Amino acid sequence: MTADTMPVDDVVGNALVPISGLLRLLLPTSAVGFAIKGLDGRYRLANPTIEELLCRPGEHLAGRSEDELVPPPTCSLLAECDRQILAGETSASAWVELGHSGQRRHCAWLKMAILAPDRTLQAIASLVEPAIPQQASAAIQETLRRLQDANRDLQQMVVELEQVASTDRLTGAWNRRRIEEGVQSEMERMVRYGHPLCLLLIDVDHFKPINDQHGHAVGDAVLQRLVALLQAALRKVDSLGRWGGEEFLVLCPNTARATAAAAAERLRQEVADAHFATVGRVSVSIGVAECAAGESWQEWFARADAALYRAKNGGRNQVQVAPEVACHANGKDYVAADFVQLVWRSAYECGNEIVDHGHRQLFADANRLLSAILADQPADEIGTIVDRLLSDVVAHFREEEAVFTAAGFPAAGEHVLLHQALTAEAHRLLDHYRGGTRAAGDVFQFLAYEVVTKHLLGADRLFFDFLRPPATAMNPGSEVGPLASPDARR
Ligand SMILES: Nc1nc2c(ncn2[C@@H]2O[C@H](COP(=O)(O)OP(=O)(O)OP(=O)(O)O)[C@@H](O)[C@H]2O)c(=O)[nH]1
Structure with missing residues (x-):
């Protein structure tokens, strides 16, 4: 399977999705062999140039590993590059002989780490370029230089596009996908280190009438100003995201219930005191819940949601805190017994x-x-x-x-x-x-x-x-x- 027939987004899961546009441009036309393999050692994607170097006519690279493609001495050189990358290098290179049926060619092979924004290794990219042996030294230097430049651009683009993909366009807050990632990693940290972790669910009160009376653009401006206010009032370690519509979520790591309740009250007050252009006053209702040991995200969220619901029902412009939950080893007793x-x-x-x-x-x-x-x-x-x-x-x-x-x-x-x-x-x-x-x-x-x-x-x-x-x-x-x-x- 080649680049133009394979959905690039499937290549290495989420890590490469943001650069799919670049890959689509790069792959089918490149004179340089280009391939990506997953951490299971199997190739996920390859362009025709590299397939020509590594496969017999009609065969494809996808799904195959290097030991199926190249003789053992070449394989060990490539494995050594992988080892370096797994040890933390961003790239590693080797000179190898490639090709079939007597048409063997001397090639420069550069492997590069494909890193997620949190710098964890997601996959290994390969760039391969044939060179004439007599020019080997100069050629490989030049190839490596170009490939390393390309690698840097690629990494930069991953970071930039990942940022775009994680941000709510209207408000600049995290989007739902990014929040979910943040929730997962914070919950893991909570389990590992035992730090308390709290969630604030914030919903703008009577937002529909704002839209209805002043128009959608004014409603949008209210959301933007609200996010600016909330961001300014939050600690740097807290993460603000837009959960949807006029509902926002704040993750407060290392924060116990009482502190989160006080923070929520401060946020509520900030919003209530602020002047919003065209509409004047705006208020928010906030539900707070601390994550209990053994609790799932769904359970935790639902408790914050129930607290928010009480805040709305209780007259809005107020904070409600979910009751403490006794630890439950597997979470089941709690879930079965309560609001879920x-x-x-x-x-x-x-x-x-x-x-x-x-x-x-x-x-x-x-x-x-x-x-x-x-x-x-x-x-x-x-x-x-x-x-x-x-x-x-x-x-x-x-x-x-x-x-x-x-x-x-x-x-x-x-x-x-x-x-x-x-x-x-x-x-x-x-x-x-x-x-x-x-x-x-x-x-x-x-x-x-x-x-x-x-x-x-x-x-x-x-x-x-x-x-x-x-x-x-x-x-x-x-x-x-x-x-x-x-x-x-x-
Ligand atoms: N301007 C604007 N409006 C939005 C956006 N997303 C959702 N909305 C509107 O937000 C409104 C939410 O209304 P409701 O869910 O009825 O809630 P509410 O009027 O705030 O009432 P309570 O939450 O019960 O206090 C709807 O009119 C949506 O169309 C957005 O991005 N921009």
């Missing part, structure tokens, strides 16, 4: 039996999946639950579409599109799950967060008013559930 089980409340009802029944069904399905995951049920049993869940989601969407269309919901078309997008994402996730590249926990998270929390309890509320007969227009207010009032968080 989705609890149906009457306030979630819209009054239409078909819609409410479908929503209750999906809550139950999601809980069944969670229980199966926590009980370590066999993969085929979890697979059956997942299949059932997906078919329930699809059936519910179909029924619901009929209901809101008949009720004259003006945004029916857009809502159908939302359903289609969620269904497509669910199918994609399930394919990955069946293919073994995503865990059942990811499926649950998607269902719990994207389908249930955000969609059923969020987007669906838009058509609730159209379904209620005027005489019984409201849910009696006696139970002001989180989603029963227009003040609800989602």
Whole structure:
């Protein structure tokens, strides 16, 4: 497989994704042999020049290792280059004889480390250039110089593009992908060193009216100013990211619950005291949670989310802190006992039996999946639950579409599109799950967060008013559930 037929993004996982554009330019046309191998020693990508030097006609480099391609003496020279790179060198070179059927050529082979932004080795790139033996010394010097320049440019580009790929374009805060990476490494550090670790979930209050009254551009400017304020008020070691829309997340390493609560209160106050152009005052609600030993990211996030939810429900412009969680060796007791089980409340009802029944069904399905995951049920049993869940989601969407269309919901078309997008994402996730590249926990998270929390309890509320007969227009207010009032968080 050559560069133009292989998705470059697959080459070495995330590490090379940002430089795929460069590689696409470089590979098919280069007169220099270029290849990348993973740390398993197998080539992932090669251009025609290097394939011509290393493979027989019709053969390809991808998937093969050096000992299958070159004779043992050459292989040891190349292995020595690898050893140097594994020991921390950024490049290593060797003179080797390459070629087949008597057409052997003297070549300069330069290996280079491909490093992730955190400087860990991701893969090894090779640049190979034939040279005329008499000119060997000068030629190799020149080749190495050029290749090393190229390596430097490549590394620089990786760093720059990685930065672009990690940053939210509007606000300059970390984007969701980068936050997730940060969460993973901070959780690992917490486990290793036992430092406390806290999470702040920040949501702008009544942001929709800002957009509605002043326009989207003003809303954007508010988000930008908010991030500037928060960045300025945070410690350097804290990481601010945009989780989505008007929701932000701060990771506070080495910070215990009480300190994080105080920091959150300071942030809240800073925002409340600030003047925002055009709109004047803006406030934020903040949920704080300290990561408990043995807790998963999903569990931890959900506790911060629940605290934020309380802050919204409690009147906004306030900080709420998640209660401390007793350590749990495997996390299961806690999860099973608490909020990660989705609890149906009457306030979630819209009054239409078909819609409410479908929503209750999906809550139950999601809980069944969670229980199966926590009980370590066999993969085929979890697979059956997942299949059932997906078919329930699809059936519910179909029924619901009929209901809101008949009720004259003006945004029916857009809502159908939302359903289609969620269904497509669910199918994609399930394919990955069946293919073994995503865990059942990811499926649950998607269902719990994207389908249930955000969609059923969020987007669906838009058509609730159209379904209620005027005489019984409201849910009696006696139970002001989180989603029963227009003040609800989602
Ligand atoms: N201007 C702008 N608006 C955005 C952006 N992302 C999301 N939004 C808007 O943010 C608004 C969020 O509204 P809601 O989720 O109803 O929340 P809210 O009005 O802040 O209400 P509460 O959170 O309950 O206090 C929606 O109108 C989104 O369109 C963005 O990048 N720029």
